[in-house]
Every structure is written in structure tokens, then in C-alpha cells.
Amino acid sequence: MQIVVIDYGMSNLGSIGNALSECGAENVIIANDPKELKSATHIILPGVGSFKDGMDNLVKFGFKDAIRDAALVDKVPILGICLGMQLMADKGYEGGEVDGLGLISGVVDKLKPVNKQEKIPHVGWNEIYCKQKNPIFEGIPDGTDFYFVHSYHFIPKKKSNILSETPYCGNFVSSIVSDNIYGTQFHPEKSQRPGFQLLRNFIKL
Amino acid sequence: MLKTRIIPTLLWKNVGLVKGIGFDSWRRVGSLLPAIRVYNTRQVDELILVDITATDEHRSPDFETVNEISCECFVPFTVGGGIKSTQDIKELLRCGADKVAINSAAFKSPQLISEGAQIFGSQCIVASIDAKKNSRGKYECYSNSGKKNEHIEVGEWAKKLEELGAGEILITSIEQDGTMKGYDTNLIRTITKVVSIPVIASGGAGNYEDMYKAIEKGKASAVAAASIFHYTQQTPMEAKEYLATKNVPVRITKISQDDHSSDRGLVLGLF
Numbered sequence: 015m016q017i018v019v020i021d022y023g024m025s026n027l028g029s030i031g032n033a034l035s036e037c038g039a040e041n042v043i044i045a046n047d048p049k050e051l052k053s054a055t056h057i058i059l060p061g062v063g064s065f066k067d068g069m070d071n072l073v074k075f076g077f078k079d080a081i082r083d084a085a086l087v088d089k090v091p092i093l094g095i096c097l098g099m100q101l102m103a104d105k106g107y108e109g110g111e112v113d114g115l116g117l118i119s120g121v122v123d124k125l126k127p128v129n130k131q132e133k134i135p136h137v138g139w140n141e142i143y144c145k146q147k148n149p150i151f152e153g154i155p156d157g158t159d160f161y162f163v164h165s166y167h168f169i170p171k172k173k174s175n176i177l178s179e180t181p182y183c184g185n186f187v188s189s190i191v192s193d194n195i196y197g198t199q200f201h202p203e204k205s206q207r208p209g210f211q212l213l214r215n216f217i218k219l
Numbered sequence: 220m221l222k223t224r225i226i227p228t229l230l231w232k233n234v235g236l237v238k239g240i241g242f243d244s245w246r247r248v249g250s251l252l253p254a255i256r257v258y259n260t261r262q263v264d265e266l267i268l269v270d271i272t273a274t275d276e277h278r279s280p281d282f283e284t285v286n287e288i289s290c291e292c293f294v295p296f297t298v299g300g301g302i303k304s305t306q307d308i309k310e311l312l313r314c315g316a317d318k319v320a321i322n323s324a325a326f327k328s329p330q331l332i333s334e335g336a337q338i339f340g341s342q343c344i345v346a347s348i349d350a351k352k353n354s355r356g357k358y359e360c361y362s363n364s365g366k367k368n369e370h371i372e373v374g375e376w377a378k379k380l381e382e383l384g385a386g387e388i389l390i391t392s393i394e395q396d397g398t399m400k401g402y403d404t405n406l407i408r409t410i411t412k413v414v415s416i417p418v419i420a421s422g423g424a425g426n427y428e429d430m431y432k433a434i435e436k437g438k439a440s441a442v443a444a445a446s447i448f449h450y451t452q453q454t455p456m457e458a459k460e461y462l463a464t465k466n467v468p469v470r471i472t473k474i475s476q477d478d479h480s481s482d483r484g485l486v487l488g489l490f
Contacts (some may be wrong), residue, residue: 017480026315028289036293062312063339064344109337132221133417133440135342135386139222139264139470159470161295163317163342165386182221204295204317206262207472 015039017217018054020081022047022071025060033203034058036215048080054090056217057081060203061097065122065166068097078115091194091219092117094212099190099197100168105152106181108166118192119156120170127184133181134163142178142200149187150196150215151178158208160200167199168181194219222440222470224264225455225463226419227448229254230271234284237271238449240397242349245271248449255292262472263455266296267320267389267419267443271364273301274323278286280307282314289315297345297389303328308335312343320389322347323362326369330385337383341472345419345469346385348373350406351393358406365393373406374413381414388418389443395423399446400427407437419443426453427461432466 021044034042043050051057059081061068072078084090094102094117103114106122114122125134129165139159144151167186170176177196180188189199196216202209221282230237239245251268258266268288270281280301288296298311299320308319324331325346335344349365350373351360358373366481369376377388390410392403402423411418420433424444433439447453459469 023313026289026312026317028286028315029293032290033293062317062343064337067338098424108340121456130415133415135340135416137342137387137417138224138441140220159472165340165342194400201295201317206293 015054015055015217017042017043017056018045018050019058019060020051020077022061022068022075022077024063024068024071026062027060027140030060030203032059032094033210033213034217037210037217039213039217046075048076051080051084051090054084055217057084057090057092058100059092059098061095061101062203063095063097065100065106065114068101068180069106069114069183072101072115076088081115082117085195089194091216092196093216094197095203096164096199096201098164099199102190102195102197103168106166117195118170118175118197119172119173120168120190122166122168124165124174125167125186128184135163136182137163140180140182144178146191147174148177148191149219150191150212152215153211154168154208160198160201160202160205160208162188164199168197173192220468222264222468224419224468225430225458226265226267226441226443227258227263227455228421228429228443228445230269230445231284232270232272238445240398242396244397252291255288259291259293261455262459262470263294264470265441266292266294268296268298269320270298270300274363279303280311282310285311285316295455298324299345299347303331304328305331305334305338308339308344312339318343318345318387318440320345320347322349325380326360326362326371329379332380332383332385333374336386341384341386342387342469345387345389346380347389347391348376348378348380348410349391349393358409363411374409377410378413381416384415385414386431388414388442389421390418392422396421397446398423399450402433402437402442404432404436407433407439411438417441427458430458431462431465431467434462435465455463
């Protein structure tokens with residue numbers, strides 16, 4: 015097992031590394047060199063920040079093509095978290111229109127409240143409801159709370175890529191899937207027990 | 220449904236955990252890391268950690284301590300104190316903070332909020348306001364741990380901070396802080412009336428009913444509290460159970476059946 019956490023200057027890597035160790039992961043590598051993706055059995059793409067800065071950094075560090083190869087050609091299980099999930103889209107609209115990694119077809123746009131009680135950013139704990147059965151949610155019942163902190167959301171083109179939805183702003187997509195490619199808008203590494211369960215499920219893939 | 224958050228606040232001074240009354244009479248109540256370890260295993264929704272002397276001592280945030288905290292902390296946390304530049308924000312986020320709280324520096328350089336929001340996203344920029352009522356009954360903003368009157372009315376400043384791109388507002392009543400006599404719900408409502416971003420109420424919680432009032436009357440999205448958890452037998456988990464009986468949406472994880480009695484007066488209990 016070789017879990018590679020991508021370091022492109024956009025995230026707090028410590029808490030992900032620690033959460034993975036708590037989940038029993040061995041060989042966790044924090045990588046800032048795209049070459050290190052070659053030996054990965056699992057890849058995690060974390061991220062905090064704006065879409066534009068995130069993409070700029072992935073390109074600058076040379077990760078864009080390396081991630082696409084690993085995910086689409088070598089079919090390595092990859093998990094994008096928060097901004098990391100959003101960057102998997104075709105396009106994002108935070109900081110202007112920007113091309114994403116194009117791993118799962120869709121766009122990233124700002125959340126739109128449907129009533130006055132809904133504030134943006136969406137910060138705190140909210141429920142997830144699965145739209146399809148998937149091993150990554152093994153042992154995690156519908157209605158479990160996960161931790162979110164975001165203003166933008168992923169709008170997939172195909173319904174089949176929707177893994178879960180969350181009741182806010184008219185049910186936004188809180189996780190996505192396409193074969194070996196996964197993304198969660200919530201932070202499993204900050205979601206305590208259910209979050210660790212999800213990470214354990216991921217490293218078992 | 221999005222849950223109302225219960226957020227213990229930990230104030231630190233030279234790695235010691237402290238708590239004051241009315242932003243004064245600081246008393247050492249424990250050490251930071253042991254407190255975090257206890258909160259880790261409990262169902263707190265977030266933590267707020269503030270280095271209360273960084274700005275006064277013209278220091279940068281204590282990155283090393285934040286790094287140590289993040290290695291131990293599996294609860295989402297916000298770090299405040301001494302943040303003066305986007306480089307400071309970047310460094311804190313890299314050290315593991317999920318959000319940063321900015322207070323004093325925003326008065327001197329409001330662009331810190333806008334630039335921070337632009338680079339890192341609004342969601343991780345918490346604008347913190349410390350307020351006190353003046354003789355005419357208006358709430359005014361204070362910086363430097365309540366020492367400097369900025370002569371700006373809180374509603375006006377809160378609106379400005381939202382325009383600049385702040386993702387949340389943490390509002391603390393200087394007069395109520397540490398008294399455990401209840402939040403200043405008028406102050407909280409003054410802010411929630413004029414902004415559409417989440418507002419975290421702080422200063423004065425003495426019991427669970429105080430929290431309910433801050434949510435119900437003040438319309439706060441989250442309640443922060445310190446003394447109640449340091450000095451009394453009350454716990455974040457019980458606070459949630461109480462709020463749930465009042466139909467406030469809270470996160471109660473059913474998987475965990477742990478006895479949570481040991482986080483009562485948790486910090487003092489360590490000695």
C-alpha cells in the first residue's frame with residue numbers, strides 16, 4: 015500500500031496525514047513531485063482555497079497530467095476532498111471561468127440559497143443521503159452528519175456520478191463517483207468517526 | 220439540515236490555557252494540548268483557539284503550536300491572534316487550521332479580509348468583532364483584546380466585513396465575556412439583522428438556556444463558550460441534548476455511546 019497525498023500548496027496536510035494513520039494506513043507519502051504518483055496505490059487530492067488558485071498550482075507543480083494519467087489510465091483509486099473534489103470538474107467559476115482536471119464531467123458554481131435561513135458559506139455539520147450503493151459508504155447510514163465548509167459546489171453533468179446529496183440550497187451534490195474516482199465536498203478527515211470510516215473504506219479499495 | 224454548532228473557545232497565552240472576565244483578570248486554567256485531547260473524543264462541532272497576546276506583543280501567530288495542535292486535533296478548528304498578512308493565513312492553513320479569525324488587523328488593513336477571501340476562499344476567513352456598549356447605548360468595536368476603541372458601530376463594521384468577503388462573523392461581548400450571565404442577545408441580533416453570512420455568538424454563556432436565547436433571539440448560527448466548560452459541570456454534549464429538546468437542530472452522533480461525564484469542568488479537572 016502506498017497512499018500519496020498531493021501537496022500543491024493548497025491545503026493542510028497534517029490533519030489528513032494524521033487521520034489516515036488513525037485509520038490504519040501505512041506508507042502515507044506527502045508528495046510535491048508528480049513522479050511520486052507512479053508508485054501510488056491510492057491518491058488523495060485535498061484542498062482549501064479558490065478554484066483558480068488550486069488549478070494554477072496543480073499546473074505549476076506539473077500535477078495536472080500526472081493526476082489524469084493515474085486516475086484515467088492506471089485507474090488508481092483517487093479521492094478529492096473539498097476543493098480537491100471541485101477541481102475534478104471540467105470547469106469552475108470561482109475567480110473567473112477556469113478549466114479543471116476534467117475527471118468527472120460537470121461544473122463548479124456558487125451555492126444558491128433557497129430561503130433566508132440558508133447562509134453562504136455552508137459551514138458546519140450536515141447530513142448525507144446516498145443516491146447509489148458504494149463500498150466507500152459501507153457502515154455509514156443515510157442521515158449521518160459530516161463536516162462542510164464551502165461556498166461552491168460540484169454540479170455533475172450525469173446523474174450516475176452523484177454518490178450523495180445533502181439537504182441545503184435545494185439538495186446539493188455532496189459526493190461524486192466515477193469508477194475509481196471519488197470526490198467528497200465534506201471533510202472526512204474532520205468528520206470524526208464517520209469520516210474515519212469513509213477513509214478506511216477508501217484505503218480498502 | 221445544517222446543524223447549529225456548539226464551539227468551545229480556548230484562549231491561550233504562552234501555551235497556557237487561560238480565561239478572563241471582561242477581557243481582564245486572566246487566570247490560567249490548564250494546558251492546551253490535554254484540553255484538545257479531551258475535546259477530540261467528545262462531540263464538539265468545532266474549536267476556536269485564540270492566542271490572546273500575539274497582537275499586543277507584535278508577534279506573528281505561533282505556527283509551531285498550531286502545528287502541534289493539528290497533529291492532535293480531529294475537530295475542525297479556527298485559529299486567531301496576531302494574523303497580519305496573507306502569508307500568516309497561508310501558513311496557518313498549512314499548519315492545519317481550517318479557518319482563521321481576524322480582528323485587529325482588519326481595522327488597519329481591511330484588504331487583508333478581501334485578499335484572504337480571494338486567495339483562500341471566504342469560507343476560511345472568520346472576521347472577529349469584540350464589542351462594548353458606549354454611553355449612548357451604541358455598540359462599538361474594539362481591537363487589541365478589547366483595549367483599543369475603534370469608534371465604529373458594530374452593525375456598520377459587520378456589513379463592511381461581509382462586503383470585503385468574510386465568511387463568518389464571530390461576535391464577542393466584552394462586557395459579558397467570562398461573567399457567565401448570558402450572551403448579549405441584542406448585540407448578536409444587531410449583527411444578524413444586517414449580514415447574511417453565519418454569525419457565531421460569543422461571550423457570557425452560563426447555562427444551556429443562554430445558548431438557546433443566542434440562537435432563538437440572537438439568530439446565531441453557532442454558539443461559542445469557554446467558562447461554562449472550564450468552570451462548571453456543564454458539557455457540550457448536554458448543551459446539545461438540551462437544545463434538541465427545544466427543537467434546535469444539533470449533531471448528536473448515535474454511534475457513540477461513550478460516557479461523556481469526564482469532560483465536565485475538563486480543564487480544571489486536569490489538575
